Every structure is written in C-alpha cells, then in structure tokens.
Amino acid sequence: MNFAHIAQTYSYFKTKYGENPGANFWTTTYDEEQPIRYAREATLQDEIRIKVQQLLMKQNGIIxxxxxxxxxxxxxxxxxxxxxxxxxxxxx
CATH class of the missing domain: 1.20.5 (Single alpha-helices involved in coiled-coils or other helix-helix interfaces)
Structure with a gap:
C-alpha cells in the first residue's frame, strides 16, 4: 500500500460510512466492506496498470x-x- 491508497481509503470510508480511523479501523467490516481489503484492491489495481504499461513499453521498443x-x-x-x-x- 502507498500513502495515496491509505488517504483514499480513509476518505472513502469517512464519506460512505461516516467513520473516522480508530484502533480497529483497518479490520472492521462496514456493510461487507473492510478498509484493509479496499486499500489492498486499490494497490493491486495500480500494480496491474503499471505492469501492463511496462509490457506495452517493452513491446513497442521503448524499454x-x-x-x-x-x-x-x-x-x-x-x-x-x-x-x-x-x-x-x-x-x-
């Protein structure tokens, strides 16, 4: 996870559920959503996007x-x- 995903996760759960980060914030489930899973998924999607870009650059001779x-x-x-x-x- 990077800091952008942490901030994005705080913002999302504050906006959607009115929750402020507390001691159990990352592991608490809110309507079947859990902050740690939300942040991990955002991180995974970023990593996939970056890897696809790298592979396209390699295919096109940029790297x-x-x-x-x-x-x-x-x-x-x-x-x-x-x-x-x-x-x-x-x-x-």
Missing part, C-alpha cells in the same frame, strides 16, 4: 527490460547523468 533489476540499473544511470549535468558529482 528493453521491464524487470526490477533493469529498473534499478536505469535509475542509477539516470541519477549519475543528473549529477554529471548539475556539476555536483564531486561534492558528494
């Missing part, structure tokens, strides 16, 4: 690898490039 290690490598390369361009490479 060569949609794996996590490739992501970390590209992230590191981008950070190095930005340091070089900003002239802060030697200050770290």
């Amino acid at each position: 060569t690898d949609a794996g996590y290690n490739a992501f970390l490598s590209q992230w590191s390369d981008e950070n190095s490039k930005r340091q070089r361009l900003s002239g802060t490479e030697d200050r770290c």
